[in-house]
Amino acid sequence: MPNPSLLILPGDGIGPEVMAEVRKVIDWFGTHKDVSFDVTEDLVGGAAYDAHGVPLHDDTMAMAQKVDAVLLGAVGGPKYDELDFSVKPERGLLRLRKEMDLFANLRPAQCFDALADFSSLKTEIVSGLDIMIVRELTSGIYFGEPRGIMDDNEGGRVGINTQRYTTSEIRRVARSAFELAKKRNNRVCSMEKANVMESGILWREEVQWVHDNEYPEVELSHMYADAGAMQLVRKPKQFDVIVTDNLFGDLLSDAAAMLTGSLGMLPSASLGAPMANGRPKAMYEPVHGSAPDIAGEGKANPIACILSFAMALRYSFDMPQHADIVEGAVEAVLAQGIRTADLLGEEGKSPVTTSEMGDAIIAAL
Amino acid sequence: MPNPSLLILPGDGIGPEVMAEVRKVIDWFGTHKDVSFDVTEDLVGGAAYDAHGVPLHDDTMAMAQKVDAVLLGAVGGPKYDELDFSVKPERGLLRLRKEMDLFANLRPAQCFDALADFSSLKTEIVSGLDIMIVRELTSGIYFGEPRGIMDDNEGGRVGINTQRYTTSEIRRVARSAFELAKKRNNRVCSMEKANVMESGILWREEVQWVHDNEYPEVELSHMYADAGAMQLVRKPKQFDVIVTDNLFGDLLSDAAAMLTGSLGMLPSASLGAPMANGRPKAMYEPVHGSAPDIAGEGKANPIACILSFAMALRYSFDMPQHADIVEGAVEAVLAQGIRTADLLGEEGKSPVTTSEMGDAIIAAL
Ligand SMILES: CC(C)[C@H](C(=O)O)[C@@H](O)C(=O)O
Ligand SMILES: CC(C)[C@H](C(=O)O)[C@@H](O)C(=O)O
Numbered sequence: 001m002p003n004p005s006l007l008i009l010p011g012d013g014i015g016p017e018v019m020a021e022v023r024k025v026i027d028w029f030g031t032h033k034d035v036s037f038d039v040t041e042d043l044v045g046g047a048a049y050d051a052h053g054v055p056l057h058d059d060t061m062a063m064a065q066k067v068d069a070v071l072l073g074a075v076g077g078p079k080y081d082e083l084d085f086s087v088k089p090e091r092g093l094l095r096l097r098k099e100m101d102l103f104a105n106l107r108p109a110q111c112f113d114a115l116a117d118f119s120s121l122k123t124e125i126v127s128g129l130d131i132m133i134v135r136e137l138t139s140g141i142y143f144g145e146p147r148g149i150m151d152d153n154e155g156g157r158v159g160i161n162t163q164r165y166t167t168s169e170i171r172r173v174a175r176s177a178f179e180l181a182k183k184r185n186n187r188v189c190s191m192e193k194a195n196v197m198e199s200g201i202l203w204r205e206e207v208q209w210v211h212d213n214e215y216p217e218v219e220l221s222h223m224y225a226d227a228g229a230m231q232l233v234r235k236p237k238q239f240d241v242i243v244t245d246n247l248f249g250d251l252l253s254d255a256a257a258m259l260t261g262s263l264g265m266l267p268s269a270s271l272g273a274p275m276a277n278g279r280p281k282a283m284y285e286p287v288h289g290s291a292p293d294i295a296g297e298g299k300a301n302p303i304a305c306i307l308s309f310a311m312a313l314r315y316s317f318d319m320p321q322h323a324d325i326v327e328g329a330v331e332a333v334l335a336q337g338i339r340t341a342d343l344l345g346e347e348g349k350s351p352v353t354t355s356e357m358g359d360a361i362i363a364a365l
Numbered sequence: 366m367p368n369p370s371l372l373i374l375p376g377d378g379i380g381p382e383v384m385a386e387v388r389k390v391i392d393w394f395g396t397h398k399d400v401s402f403d404v405t406e407d408l409v410g411g412a413a414y415d416a417h418g419v420p421l422h423d424d425t426m427a428m429a430q431k432v433d434a435v436l437l438g439a440v441g442g443p444k445y446d447e448l449d450f451s452v453k454p455e456r457g458l459l460r461l462r463k464e465m466d467l468f469a470n471l472r473p474a475q476c477f478d479a480l481a482d483f484s485s486l487k488t489e490i491v492s493g494l495d496i497m498i499v500r501e502l503t504s505g506i507y508f509g510e511p512r513g514i515m516d517d518n519e520g521g522r523v524g525i526n527t528q529r530y531t532t533s534e535i536r537r538v539a540r541s542a543f544e545l546a547k548k549r550n551n552r553v554c555s556m557e558k559a560n561v562m563e564s565g566i567l568w569r570e571e572v573q574w575v576h577d578n579e580y581p582e583v584e585l586s587h588m589y590a591d592a593g594a595m596q597l598v599r600k601p602k603q604f605d606v607i608v609t610d611n612l613f614g615d616l617l618s619d620a621a622a623m624l625t626g627s628l629g630m631l632p633s634a635s636l637g638a639p640m641a642n643g644r645p646k647a648m649y650e651p652v653h654g655s656a657p658d659i660a661g662e663g664k665a666n667p668i669a670c671i672l673s674f675a676m677a678l679r680y681s682f683d684m685p686q687h688a689d690i691v692e693g694a695v696e697a698v699l700a701q702g703i704r705t706a707d708l709l710g711e712e713g714k715s716p717v718t719t720s721e722m723g724d725a726i727i728a729a730l
Contacts, residue, residue: 076560085563085566088560090560090561094561120486120487120490120598120599120600121485121486121487121598122485122486122487125485141506141528141562142558142561142562144525147562147563148563149563149564149566149567152531152532154531154533156531156532156533157531157532157567158529158530158531158532158567159528159529159530159531159562159563159564159565159566159567159568160509160527160528160529160563160564161527161528161562161563161564162525162526162527162528163506163524163525163526163527163528164523164524164525165523165524166517166519166521166522166523166524167517167521167522167523168519168521193507193612193615195441195453195455196455196459196507197506197507197512197524197526198450198512198513198514198524198525198526199514199524199525199526200524201450201514201524202514202522202523202524203524225615225616226615226616226619227619227654229594229616229617229619229620229623230619230620230622230623230628232620233485233486233598233620233623233624234485234623235485247558247612248616250558250590250591251590251591251594251613251616251617252594252616254591254592254594254595255594255595255597255598255620257595258594258595258596258598258599259598263595289592
């Protein structure tokens with residue numbers, strides 16, 4: 001069997017720095033576990049724009065479609081703020097999501113014991129927290145047509161975006177959520193605004209349909225998304241799996257990520273339909289952004305990106321034991337008190353650099 | 366001069382209970398301060414549906430347009446879940462907002478010293494918190510056309526809603542935010558998703574325009590709404606005034622409300638353009654919902670609704686000293702340790718009832 005193939009897209013800001021540490025982990029597997037990957041590296045986001053004038057080159061897109069998994073760092077930065085909407089760094093990321101049809105975005109919000117004190121929430125509210133947010137990623141208001149900025153007819157302008165969800169779009173992401181719940185605590189909470197949006201009514205009905213017809217054994221509840229935002233802050237441990245649309249998922253998963261107090265720790269997976277070889281189309285990326293303010297300073301935390309690779313081992317390559325090894329090494333390093341700057345409070349403990357953190361994880365492997 | 370006029374719409378669930386306590390405060394002003402209001406009471410939401418088959422009777426709507434201010438309790442409940450979208454309790458509330466054109470929804474998120482421990486966030490993160498969120502309330506995705514549920518052409522259905530903002534809609538709510546900031550700490554943070562939504566780009570540009578042309582002395586920053594959700598959880602005290610659209614404002618203001626740990630404490634004001642008498646069109650309501658699970662049990666906290674009346678004194682009737690009196694009485698009662706059930710932890714202190722809380726506030730006045 002050929003080696004599994006990986007396309008690495010470090011992107012902008014701290015992307016290249018954190019990805020360099022992932023490369024160490026990948027190399028470690030080749031040397032110590034005889035698990036080798038065919039790795040290609042390419043540009044995305046602002047980096048691609050600088051080289052090609054577009055945030056994702058067609059050749060890169062074609063390569064992403066061919067490989068077993070894509071690993072992405074981060075995109076964007078103030079340098080690109082004035083660019084036309086159509087070539088902004090984010091469009092590269094959105095194009096990957098859309099053309100690979102990565103409809104299920106898995107965002108675990110997990111609180112690491114060693115870091116519970118670091119959350120802005122009380123320790124007892126977040127310690128042991130383990131939520132999985134499933135965000136629909138290829139439809140909804142970030143993609144719907146019509147969209148744009150036009151003249152209104154009163155001398156001003158009007159900005160338009162369209163939220164649009166179909167039965168099949170909702171059902172397939174609901175299935176992902178129910179499947180995940182079966183391997184976890186068997187509970188799904190679906191969030192929308194069915195009280196004020198018709199697309200929310202359809203969302204609720206279709207999720208309920210999938211439940212009743214295909215997963216009656218999983219516990220399903222529904223919550224308005226504003227109440228969901230509240231409950232995430234008030235009592236996050238009440239949730240197991242949350243399934244929601246692209247826009248609500250964007251805000252809710254970021255709020256949930258912040259509950260853990262350690263954004264630099266959180267990975268994500270974006271999954272699509274199975275390919276011919278049975279593996280799902282997949283892209284893995286840290287939840288944190290490109291953090292241009294600290295880029296190039298060796299301050300970034302590479303753990304989220306390394307744990308994203310662990311998710312790839314689990315979801316793309318069916319190597320759960322290997323994923324466990326990586327996750328175990330991360331926990332061991334944290335237990336030793338090794339911290340990048342983002343994981344330290346104001347008081348003056350001294351942080352390790354991005355590359356020292358990577359080395360510590362390799363040592364723990 | 367005629368007495369100022371008030372339309373009271375208690376609505377559903379705990380609405381009537383908490384409003385009964387507001388009536389005590391209104392009566393107290395009549396007796397002790399010679400400040401009398403012409404009060405009319407009517408139905409809204411499920412209560413109106415039960416009586417008239419619609420969630421807001423045209424006569425009630427006409428009355429709302431005529432009075433100086435509307436005071437609303439809460440709408441909705443599981444009893445009405447199966448109703449057709451067009452007559453759901455929430456449509457009554459939305460009709461009031463839309464036809465009165467109450468475009469600026471002021472949602473203070475304020476942490477009361479006596480209650481700081483009750484937040485799920487660490488005390489030092491929230492004590493002294495005082496944010497004002499200005500949510501656009503009459504446009505955006507809750508109102509835009511086209512909307513509805515239709516057949517897709519693949520045997521399924523499609524749910525559609527439209528986000529739509531014009532120059533003038535954005536500018537007027539931005540002005541409200543800048544005006545408020547001038548009376549506070551002079552800082553406005555505007556939130557949208559200009560990186561993925563054209564309506565977000567227009568939002569950002571128009572807010573910037575109002576700043577540059579009309580309020581250059583106020584400090585303005587911009588933040589993506591997902592990052593905003595994170596920052597609210599991580600470090601809420603960094604904000605003074607936040608201005609954002611209807612949908613983002615819905616989630617962000619609820620998350621911010623929950624930071625304070627005391628949803629039962631938070632009032633809101635929804636303001637429109639000035640009427641002939643110079644007063645703005647206005648509706649005041651607590652941030653909490655109808656809480657059907659505890660309705661009728663005397664457990665509800667009337668403070669949010671009483672503080673909503675205090676906001677009316679401040680914003681509609683230009684009686685800031687009287688507003689101070691009410692707010693002072695609430696703080697005094699809290700300092701005495703008097704608590705409704707929602708303000709008590711798990712440990713077994715015994716709560717006062719809705720009406721006992723109202724009486725305590727009257728005693729403190
Ligand atoms: C960078 C941006 C386009 C993206 C999004 O809004 O989806 C990001 O915020 C995310 O959550 O992955
Ligand atoms: C009841 C509902 C229509 C309303 C909204 O979504 O605007 C409520 O959640 C609010 O925030 O005032």
